Amino acid sequence: MSELTVRPVTGIGDVTPGADLAALIAAAAPWLADGDVVVVTSKVVSKAEGRLVPVPPEPGPERDAARDRAIDAETVRVVARRGPMRIVQTHHGLVLAAAGIDESNVDRSHLVLLPADPDMSAAALRTRIRKRLGVSVAVIVSDTMGRPWRIGQTDVAIGAAGIGTVRDYRGEPDAYGNILDVTQVAVADELAAAADLVKGKAEQVPVAVVRGFRYAPATGGGARALVRTGPEDMFALGTAEARADGLRLAAGLPDDGPLGDADLPPGAVEHALSTVDTKVDVLTASQNRVTLRPGGDPRRPARAGADIHRLRAALAAAGLASTWTDSDDSPFGTITVGMPAS
């Protein structure tokens, strides 16, 4: 590896809808060279693309309502909410406070949305810079993102063109012959972070150029390839939201849902039962099914029913599925425990 430089591009000035951002960058940085990485703040990309929403300039309920509507329109789902603050997944797949909608560095009568397709924005800028200056650069569109577990924000790549956004070390040996089996580095995010160090937030330096970084060619995914959503996302909901989801699951436990055929983990049923203060007897047990007879005071069947539901919630918390066939006489039916149907 050799030295790299991170240079701010000054003199771009205010960017207005319809502006030719590539021309502005080319004029302000005529020294751009092959292999440079041009990191552009999403704010100016959005402004050039006219991604502005008019809002009442005065603070108050009307401005707040207009802002809420703008956030709604960019939101695919809410990840977490606390008071008026919403962390949402946008249609880009990004998880951002207020859907990345910003009120800074724009006049008071507008909000700025993120670019509709930041990878396409990056690709267009790259092509137009090449046309203007005859150089092949990579382009990253950056945005400021908060992080769980960390104070403060860092800039990340939300759009990219001409550059492999991930450096994959998996399968490579280190100096000791160990295989580096887990390390994929999000180099596009690191480049965006490096660029932010010279851009600042309030100084109208919306572009920085990283020179000297030897990157892999683009693989086609753009910065979208850095988005982790779906089953691989272990933090798809805030803790409070997921906890409420668990309570809702308990409220909706079906009495006769299907059980799977997989074997029960040894001891799992016993452990789940031990977490609630109710009595049950084991009627039958096999590798993949345990049938229980609820206990409970025969004179208080309603309480026994509540205890049965408690038990089933405890089993569900342990990842176990159950069914309940009720009876109007003590012992109030049977609970059968198995693995969830896949």
Added chain:
Amino acid sequence: MSELTVRPVTGIGDVTPGADLAALIAAAAPWLADGDVVVVTSKVVSKAEGRLVPVPPEPGPERDAARDRAIDAETVRVVARRGPMRIVQTHHGLVLAAAGIDESNVDRSHLVLLPADPDMSAAALRTRIRKRLGVSVAVIVSDTMGRPWRIGQTDVAIGAAGIGTVRDYRGEPDAYGNILDVTQVAVADELAAAADLVKGKAEQVPVAVVRGFRYAPATGGGARALVRTGPEDMFALGTAEARADGLRLAAGLPDDGPLGDADLPPGAVEHALSTVDTKVDVLTASQNRVTLRPGGDPRRPARAGADIHRLRAALAAAGLASTWTDSDDSPFGTITVGMPAS
């Protein structure tokens, strides 16, 4: 802002326990100057400090067990788990896969723990570099960290000395006179990310120097100030873990827990009741209390009891507390709903 450079420090070689890391850095980078930021991979700090755990070199259950014990010893709490993978909070407050314990870039007979106190490690390096070279540098100890919602890892600051780790823009005006009210930039993390671009993972370049970044003096918190835990952490548990926690809460709903005095949000009780398929009548209602009479088939009291517990889980999912006094006769007692006691 002016240009900055990021330079790899080569020639440090293998670092062994007891090594004088400051001397190695000073010898390899005699060109260090006042104001430089020296970013050191935690791996070599740990090795110099002897933070190594012996493990059987051969893959197998014994090595795995030794690794698990090492992770346990560094873990304060488990945040999320999937198969053999554990994301935990360490005693530093950091949330890291496998507690940041690494098997790469070390011989097969050892694992490398994180430094015990990375801020202190950074401070000691800073002092000793000043003694050797007579220059005042900032020092960042970096580690590689995964991120929710993003593919790949980036380097972040786990230790820092001589540098303000957060650049706080709150309260400052932008060019349009808007107050930048939410932006705190984790500059130490951005510096660690920039440094990683020249360090690489397998190339034994454990140190990089950022020159030209004008940073604020340290405020005393070190990189520890970048750790967000406790009530401010909206992602304290993985989604699956928090969902299971909600199910456990349902299993443990106390019949007679305390209710708070705060007013109920309008419509919240009705909405929660509408999410479960059971019948209830409102007996009394006030601003801060609603008393319900369970419905249910009087001939099937156990099922009515289960339905009562379902209702209470649905109320809890909506953030509402409830009590239940049971009765052995239909309608099986009363449910009272209020806000949770604070």
